[in-house]
Amino acid sequence: MRVVAATAVFGVLLLASSPVLAGPHARLRHQRKSPPKVAHPEILTETAAGSSNASATFSPTITAPKQNIFISLTDDEAAAVISFLHDQPELNLTATVIATSWDNAIEVVDLVAPNKTDALNYLDNGGPIPPRYALARIAFGAPEKPYLQDFIVGPLPITNESTYASLDWQTTKGVAKINNNVPDDETTLEWCYNVTATVADIVLDLLNGTATGADDDTFDIWGNDPLSQEEIDGETHFILWSTYWRFPSGDYSIFDGETLLPQGLFFKSDVTGRDPAKWKLLGWLYGGIFYETTAEFRRAWEKPDFVKYELNLPSSWIGTDQVGTPLPADSRTPPLAVQPTGQRFSVDVDQKYVEWMDYSFYFTFTRDTGMRLFDIKYKGQRVMYELGLQEAIAHYAGNDPVQSLTAYMDTYYGMGPYAFELAPGFDCPTYATYLNTTFHASEISTTHRNNICLFESDPGYLMQRHSTSQYLALTKNIVFTIRSVSTVGNYDYNFEYNFMMDGTIEVVVRASGYIQSAYYAANEEYGYRIHNGLSGSMHDHSLNWKVDLDILGTNNTFVKHKVVPVQVKYPWSNQTRSTMKLERVRVENEDDGKLFWTANGADMYLVENSDELNEYGEARAYKIAPSRGGSGMHLTIQDSPNLLNSAGFATHALYVTKQKDTEVHASHPNNDYDPANPIIDFSKYFDGENLNQTDIVLWVNLGMHHVPHTGDLPNTVFTYAQSAFLVTPHNYLEHDPSRVTRQMLRIDYNTTGVQLVKQFGAVQPSGLVNLTTLRPDYFDYEGDVAVRKFPYDPLDPFNDTQSIV
Numbered sequence: 001m002r003v004v005a006a007t008a009v010f011g012v013l014l015l016a017s018s019p020v021l022a023g024p025h026a027r028l029r030h031q032r033k034s035p036p037k038v039a040h041p042e043i044l045t046e047t048a049a050g051s052s053n054a055s056a057t058f059s060p061t062i063t064a065p066k067q068n069i070f071i072s073l074t075d076d077e078a079a080a081v082i083s084f085l086h087d088q089p090e091l092n093l094t095a096t097v098i099a100t101s102w103d104n105a106i107e108v109v110d111l112v113a114p115n116k117t118d119a120l121n122y123l124d125n126g127g128p129i130p131p132r133y134a135l136a137r138i139a140f141g142a143p144e145k146p147y148l149q150d151f152i153v154g155p156l157p158i159t160n161e162s163t164y165a166s167l168d169w170q171t172t173k174g175v176a177k178i179n180n181n182v183p184d185d186e187t188t189l190e191w192c193y194n195v196t197a198t199v200a201d202i203v204l205d206l207l208n209g210t211a212t213g214a215d216d217d218t219f220d221i222w223g224n225d226p227l228s229q230e231e232i233d234g235e236t237h238f239i240l241w242s243t244y245w246r247f248p249s250g251d252y253s254i255f256d257g258e259t260l261l262p263q264g265l266f267f268k269s270d271v272t273g274r275d276p277a278k279w280k281l282l283g284w285l286y287g288g289i290f291y292e293t294t295a296e297f298r299r300a301w302e303k304p305d306f307v308k309y310e311l312n313l314p315s316s317w318i319g320t321d322q323v324g325t326p327l328p329a330d331s332r333t334p335p336l337a338v339q340p341t342g343q344r345f346s347v348d349v350d351q352k353y354v355e356w357m358d359y360s361f362y363f364t365f366t367r368d369t370g371m372r373l374f375d376i377k378y379k380g381q382r383v384m385y386e387l388g389l390q391e392a393i394a395h396y397a398g399n400d401p402v403q404s405l406t407a408y409m410d411t412y413y414g415m416g417p418y419a420f421e422l423a424p425g426f427d428c429p430t431y432a433t434y435l436n437t438t439f440h441a442s443e444i445s446t447t448h449r450n451n452i453c454l455f456e457s458d459p460g461y462l463m464q465r466h467s468t469s470q471y472l473a474l475t476k477n478i479v480f481t482i483r484s485v486s487t488v489g490n491y492d493y494n495f496e497y498n499f500m501m502d503g504t505i506e507v508v509v510r511a512s513g514y515i516q517s518a519y520y521a522a523n524e525e526y527g528y529r530i531h532n533g534l535s536g537s538m539h540d541h542s543l544n545w546k547v548d549l550d551i552l553g554t555n556n557t558f559v560k561h562k563v564v565p566v567q568v569k570y571p572w573s574n575q576t577r578s579t580m581k582l583e584r585v586r587v588e589n590e591d592d593g594k595l596f597w598t599a600n601g602a603d604m605y606l607v608e609n610s611d612e613l614n615e616y617g618e619a620r621a622y623k624i625a626p627s628r629g630g631s632g633m634h635l636t637i638q639d640s641p642n643l644l645n646s647a648g649f650a651t652h653a654l655y656v657t658k659q660k661d662t663e664v665h666a667s668h669p670n671n672d673y674d675p676a677n678p679i680i681d682f683s684k685y686f687d688g689e690n691l692n693q694t695d696i697v698l699w700v701n702l703g704m705h706h707v708p709h710t711g712d713l714p715n716t717v718f719t720y721a722q723s724a725f726l727v728t729p730h731n732y733l734e735h736d737p738s739r740v741t742r743q744m745l746r747i748d749y750n751t752t753g754v755q756l757v758k759q760f761g762a763v764q765p766s767g768l769v770n771l772t773t774l775r776p777d778y779f780d781y782e783g784d785v786a787v788r789k790f791p792y793d794p795l796d797p798f799n800d801t802q803s804i805v
């Protein structure tokens, strides 16, 4: 019964609203409404009567309804945690400022977000504020077998009641501990310089430069990440492949183009253990030929038939400055957005709480993953408990060992430390609101100034339109954005969350910056040759988001609504018709929780609350769908020998799991130390649990297959290198909620002229715009503010950001 009724309703709506499909005759039939009778022939403009109502109560500042229980540690909390840990003799900590790799030292302190059950009890039921706990990530360098371990410290503030314990319950390994197999970075680098010194004459001949560790070196030396492990004589050995990267020099030394300047000479080192006397050089590679010893390499080089390859040298091609003849109209200022009557959203700066239109959310900032959103509400109902990045993989391939062995897991470096100040007028509109964030690493609290921006903008296309020969109905599409950019080494990741008037929330990542490239010799099958000595080094980006949707409560189900081709015989025809149907499939078990986007968009993926039906009996839901990019969202490489057990979240486009306080993250920044034995192995979250009407979490990948071409020089551009998904209401509300906005227009007209203009209280701005006030002063750009935390003196700011990781 219900289905029939719903179909009938749908049918009527379809006829009334689809003139494009119905054709010109049908269109005439639909012109059934008489134009409104107007008393006066002159143009009428509806006044904004009543519009003052809402604006009278609006304020751009606001007090968050609840304390932000997800907010980062304050400087004082971080200092207290660090001081408390230094008081624990068994940790045997050395102050980071003087610590070497042979000491125990605190790397990071951050918040351990409260358990969801406690958080919801506080947010929804007036329960107590959850106790606050800190994460402390410590590098134990003093033991012969060094390791890293995560601790939970608290409750905060630190009192006699506070304790610390290994943060084991957030791991799949059982213990939040991982081996640090090559802990002594400086010794490793010294080893590399010692190796290269033995072939200094060859390096000069082949590459025309030096690598000695001196300030005037031509080359930087580094190699694969993560470190590779090989079984040699039944024992695990740790293998580093190093290569030469030319420092940009001369006029181009300001440009960070080193990753465009690989030189094509590689050496393999066995750096097992902490005694460099036991390390071994295992060979050289040049021009695709492997030489097992330095002597063999030298003998080959001395022969007249030794093939030397073209040099890969810096010049203007690595710079990003304007080049070429300026384009004709380009000296004129391009269009500029303004905010004519001020900010239309509210921020509690201290609590990091935001309200815009029908949305509200809290946000926070972490060392590992940067900006994160919590408790996103729409029309007063939570739709997401948590939304934020989990990990960003860049997995390379190549004939050369450094590219082949490299698969960055960027939370190792962290999104937080590199989320630098944004430039108004470029990164975000000048009128955006800019906020600071702080993270705590190496016993220093670093505040990034103005590194998160919030703003409304008009994307330049409408939310809605319809017109006939009698009227037009148009609705503006005003989008609210929160954005932050992390420059992790060569890449700049632009992260943003877009909120829209129809209830859609979009998650976007874009990448720009320098590619990591490869020397061209013997690399033809792994990318394009893009410069004299250069290959583009193909790689996959795979970035995972945790999307903890709560649709009208936490009892939710993931369903696939499939658009399927079928053969049907109807009572009204003797012929079997080839047609399509909507098929509904519930994903009721984690065993079915690993998913790909289907070809031709055949499956709609919904998170519904099966117990919350709308008035037509359909479950109220949100749909999740890819929205930009689409050139790849998971790894191409199967069973990656680089990432081993650490890439479980990057094998599919998205995943569904049951929410658990013990399954908080998809990855762990320290997995990079030992990818075979990760602290969190995401694949272990799939243990056949029931997903039917329970609290579920989606883990959604964005990314791209990146095969750099000449257009990636000097930098990759955001236009192509972007990827996004959206979550959007689906049978969730009675109709499109964007009807509520005043920013719409109706014009009734006939051949006599315009008969009616309705503006619904939207105020057309008038007056002058003083463009000078929109002009940013770029000399205000300051960068970070750092405060050393141990020994702690808040009055003595310490501005060395070199040691931040």
Ligand SMILES: *[C@@H]1O[C@H](CO)[C@@H](O)[C@H](O)[C@H]1NC(C)=O
Pocket: 049, 050, 051, 053, 054
């Ligand atoms: C003005 O605000 C009151 C109270 O919120 C509301 O009841 C009323 O409908 C509003 N009027 C208009 C014109 O928006």
Ligand SMILES: *[C@@H]1O[C@H](CO)[C@@H](O)[C@H](O)[C@H]1NC(C)=O
Pocket: 092, 094, 102, 103, 104, 142
């Ligand atoms: C404590 O660490 C230092 C290095 O910072 C080390 O020399 C010492 O042996 C360690 N003490 C203990 C008891 O482990």
Ligand SMILES: *[C@@H]1O[C@H](CO)[C@@H](O)[C@H](O)[C@H]1NC(C)=O
Pocket: 115, 118, 131, 169, 661, 662
């Ligand atoms: C959070 O949940 C974990 C796993 O159930 C539990 O071990 C831990 O004690 C909880 N934390 C608090 C503060 O209750």
Ligand SMILES: *[C@@H]1O[C@H](CO)[C@@H](O)[C@H](O)[C@H]1NC(C)=O
Pocket: 187, 188, 190, 191, 194, 276, 277
């Ligand atoms: C590098 O060479 C110097 C001089 O021979 C030696 O003292 C040092 O131990 C070597 N370092 C490493 C890490 O091999």
Ligand SMILES: *[C@@H]1O[C@H](CO)[C@@H](O)[C@H](O)[C@H]1NC(C)=O
Pocket: 208, 311
């Ligand atoms: C090699 O380097 C020297 C000095 O840096 C420079 O003068 C010379 O032009 C370089 N040769 C080539 C072939 O680039």
Ligand SMILES: *[C@@H]1O[C@H](CO)[C@@H](O)[C@H](O)[C@H]1NC(C)=O
Pocket: 349, 434, 435, 436, 447, 449, 450, 785
């Ligand atoms: C950001 O930090 C700077 C420098 O400490 C400070 O002057 C400014 O007031 C801060 N801005 C906000 C919005 O807190």
Ligand SMILES: *[C@@H]1O[C@H](CO)[C@@H](O)[C@H](O)[C@H]1NC(C)=O
Pocket: 553, 554, 555, 693
């Ligand atoms: C969720 O479902 C469980 C089991 O079906 C039920 O016991 C519980 O009351 C439901 N919770 C809510 C908030 O509806």
Ligand SMILES: *[C@@H]1O[C@H](CO)[C@@H](O)[C@H](O)[C@H]1NC(C)=O
Pocket: 571, 572, 573, 574
């Ligand atoms: C189906 O075919 C039969 C036999 O030819 C015919 O009697 C009947 O009218 C047809 N039905 C329809 C719906 O066309």
Ligand SMILES: *[C@@H]1O[C@H](CO)[C@@H](O)[C@H](O)[C@H]1NC(C)=O
Pocket: 588, 610, 611, 692, 693
């Ligand atoms: C899953 O939940 C739906 C709706 O609550 C129910 O109809 C169905 O029987 C459940 N399936 C299983 C296997 O429990």
Ligand SMILES: *[C@@H]1O[C@H](CO)[C@@H](O)[C@H](O)[C@H]1NC(C)=O
Pocket: 035, 036, 037, 038, 750, 751, 752, 753, 755
């Ligand atoms: C246009 O509409 C107005 C107001 O209804 C009416 O007076 C006028 O005659 C119409 N003109 C035509 C050409 O229909």
Ligand SMILES: *[C@@H]1O[C@H](CO)[C@@H](O)[C@H](O)[C@H]1NC(C)=O
Pocket: 770, 771, 772, 773
């Ligand atoms: C425009 O703004 C600038 C900077 O605030 C100010 O100096 C100037 O007087 C303003 N011009 C007008 C016409 O108001």
Ligand SMILES: *[C@@H]1O[C@H](CO)[C@@H](O)[C@H](O)[C@H]1NC(C)=O
Pocket: 797, 799, 800
């Ligand atoms: C760092 O701080 C010192 C002393 O406060 C100051 O003299 C110096 O200019 C600062 N350096 C930078 C790069 O900000």
Ligand SMILES: [Cu+2]
Pocket: 511, 515, 539, 541, 706
């Ligand atoms: Cu890339």
